[in-house]
Amino acid sequence: MPHDNRDSLDTRLIHADRSLNPTNAVAPPIFQTATFRAPSVGEFVRRSGEPRHPEYYSRFGNPSLAQVEQVLAAAESAEAALVTASGMAAVSAAVLSVVKQGSHVVAQANHYGGTSNLLQKLLPRFGVEVTQVDQRHVSAFEQALRPNTVLILMESPSNPVMALTDLAAVAALARSRRIVTLVDNTFATPVNQRPLELGCDLVFHSATKYFGGHSDLIAGALMGSAALVTEVWNTHVILGTALGPFDAWLMLRGLRTLGLRVRQHNHNAAALAAFLESHQSVKKVHYPGLNSHPQHELARRQMSGFGGMLSFEVSGGFDAAGRVLKRLRLASHAASLGGVETLVVHAAANFAHYMTPQEAERIGIGPGLIRVSVGVEESNDLIKDFDQALAGA
Ligand SMILES: Cc1ncc(COP(=O)(O)O)c(C=O)c1O
The missing domain is CATH 3.40.640.10 (Type I PLP-dependent aspartate aminotransferase-like (Major domain))
Incomplete structure (x- = not known):
């Protein structure tokens, strides 16, 4: 049937x-x-x-x-x-x-x-x-x-x-x-x-x-x-x-449980994106759900939720991003995404395998860019984790 x-x-x-x-x-x-x-x-x-x-x-x-x-x-x-x-x-x-x-x-x-x-x-x-x-x-x-x-x-x-x-x-x-x-x-x-x-x-x-x-x-x-x-x-x-x-x-x-999980991923990513956007050590946040995303209108037209993936640029650059990754307590530094747990990668370090720094910059990958697969932990716990990690940037 x-x-x-x-x-x-x-x-x-x-x-x-x-x-x-x-x-x-x-x-x-x-x-x-x-x-x-x-x-x-x-x-x-x-x-x-x-x-x-x-x-x-x-x-x-x-x-x-x-x-x-x-x-x-x-x-x-x-x-x-x-x-x-x-x-x-x-x-x-x-x-x-x-x-x-x-x-x-x-x-x-x-x-x-x-x-x-x-x-x-x-x-x-x-x-x-x-x-x-x-x-x-x-x-x-x-x-x-x-x-x-x-x-x-x-x-x-x-x-x-x-x-x-x-x-x-x-x-x-x-x-x-x-x-x-x-x-x-x-x-x-x-x-x-x-x-x-x-x-x-x-x-x-x-x-x-x-x-x-x-x-x-x-x-x-x-x-x-x-x-x-x-x-x-x-x-x-x-x-x-x-x-x-x-x-x-x-x-x-x-x-x-895809529906349940994705709605929680959406919620947590939106909360974390808003927090990061207001943080003094963060230069830029890339998340389709933010009004500041250059294609936010298109996102609203073709998506009913904005997903659990975001990235942000740490003001201090490459080494500062490395320090943030090291200080995170809940978020793990690991490849892949979409699991219940929050994962982070240092995008610039990752892309160095197949791009020059100039090519990376051209498509928006700055030296301090961190990609986050936002998990389904309690959103305030995640915000606190990123807050304490950024304090060391
Ligand atoms: C957007 C996207 N497409 C395709 C793939 C490839 O999937 P797999 O690793 O299951 O072969 C990945 C893996 O990271 C991905 O992130």
Whole structure:
């Protein structure tokens, strides 16, 4: 039974997969198996030839995967979803299923580092050209289009200065030219933003982040029309980017509380952003929910909440930011984001791997920039932690 669109998002996250649970167990069982018995030779052959059959071989499909995919489709208002071994597996399979030799891709100057590597290091080796544009201007996407453009890749808000892309406007541009649009919706989550409802074709997530929600899972997810998701599945099966059944089950468990958690992330990030903006040792705060964010109006138009990610620039620069990181008591200095606990990274130090300081400055990464994945701790405790850490800046 497909999900009932009349139910709200929170309800769908909890019940959309009920029809796929063949048992009476309230918590769905984990189908921890690599393969399935076939009742006859004919049925074995039929299952092997049917895309995404859930009971043939677990690289192709599995009931635990089908269950979480039904919830994911419901969450993003999609016809279909596909879970993958990581967020990078999702974007790689999606991009490689759309492009061919001689194709052109338009993407943003700002993407998650792994996505940038896919665009800059892998695609050119296969004769695919990429143009990266300033995501803040729809006209930049339009000017970059060529007759052989087959894909526009977007990410909004993007790491680490929370720049936004006008998803509806770029989707309209692409649709009139039959170009596929693919959006990384990891930072926003479907609780705050649903790109498919804005006219985009495909959405992907690092499910490692808010979907898992507890920093104990590496996984990815892709949502869109049944036809497009099946095309991506065809590539995904060749690449072997399947997610294991237990990890699919962990994602399903995380998704049950996505709405609750994301609303708390939204609340805490807004409170921390307001506090940081008023602090004398902070030069700038990047958070789409602040009136001072240069694209705040767009954020209000396309997002229903502003998310749990923010960054801020410590006035004292690189070393001062390092001292703040060291003094934080609750917030941990660690990669990743979207878990229940607050995590911080020194953005300038991080980006030094693949950018010069001048390039970093150009996209707004100053030497004192700290990125915060605001967790769901009590917001006043977080504010106190940042306050005492900034006292040592
Ligand atoms: C915005 C964004 N997209 C994609 C990815 C890649 O996801 P994964 O690490 O699950 O492969 C990440 C990981 O940090 C990310 O932050």
